[in-house]
Amino acid sequence: MWARQIHFDCLDIVQRRLQQTLFLILYEETEMSQSTENLRALWHDYECDENKMVVIPFGPDKIRVAPPTAAAWQALATVLQHHDYEIRTADTDSYNCRNIKGSSEKSLHSFGIALDINWTTNPFKDHEGSRPVRFSDKDTQNERADDVRLGRADTDMPPRMINDILAIKTKNGQQVFEWGGNWQTVKDSMHFEIDVAPDDLDGGIDLATVVGEKADDPSPPPLQV
Numbered sequence: 024m025w026a027r028q029i030h031f032d033c034l035d036i037v038q039r040r041l042q043q044t045l046f047l048i049l050y051e052e053t054e055m056s057q058s059t060e061n062l063r064a065l066w067h068d069y070e071c072d073e074n075k076m077v078v079i080p081f082g083p084d085k086i087r088v089a090p091p092t093a094a095a096w097q098a099l100a101t102v103l104q105h106h107d108y109e110i111r112t113a114d115t116d117s118y119n120c121r122n123i124k125g126s127s128e129k130s131l132h133s134f135g136i137a138l139d140i141n142w143t144t145n146p147f148k149d150h151e152g153s154r155p156v157r158f159s160d161k162d163t164q165n166e167r168a169d170d171v172r173l174g175r176a177d178t179d180m181p182p183r184m185i186n187d188i189l190a191i192k193t194k195n196g197q198q199v200f201e202w203g204g205n206w207q208t209v210k211d212s213m214h215f216e217i218d219v220a221p222d223d224l225d226g227g228i229d230l231a232t233v234v235g236e237k238a239d240d241p242s243p244p245p246l247q248v
């Protein structure tokens with residue numbers, strides 16, 4: 024009798040542990056960013072297919088991207104403008120059918136879901152070991168760019184702007200962007216990628232998460248005839 028009771032108690036504990044573990048795995052999966060491999064699968068239809076891309080305005084620039092991502096890049100441009108961050112057309116680019124440097128795998132630029140912004144002042148760095156990004160504490164974009172040139176910072180983007188970009192969510196609550204500056208083993212601070220599936224974006228961007236977005240834009244006056 025005792026033995027059976029103990030046996031049932033053990034089973035109960037094992038079952039609860041399993042449930043906890045399963046919860047943690049599911050929770051971690053929803054909190055973690057998508058792997059590049061997952062994103063390639065989710066956006067497979069657009070791989071190196073330039074005809075499927077659309078050209079959209081991005082600040083003063085025009086960029087070529089996968090159509091479901093258009094509103095997301097618009098939201099990103101709104102946040103950059105809110106922080107008075109100047110986009111240079113000469114060193115900003117999106118769609119490009121190419122492999123990741125030093126790899127035979129396709130870069131996410133090949134799917135129209137990645138954008139490099141101002142790469143001269145946000146250069147790719149393959150550094151020793153693992154470390155967080157180094158921001159400049161200067162007030163202006165030009166001063167921060169000087170810190171990058173002098174090797175004192177990895178990016179001319181201010182941390183508050185990056186926080187605001189990473190806060191952008193879809194209407195179904197998914198974080199839209201991943202930033203290459205947050206990678207631990209290399210720094211690719213020019214690089215922003217879409218971190219959700221086409222289906223997530225089909226539901227739209229939650230404009231309440233976009234700093235600088237005028238939520239109550241008055242509708243244009245009716246035409247006089």
Ligand SMILES: [Zn+2]
Pocket residue numbers: 132137138139213214215
């Ligand atoms: Zn990139």
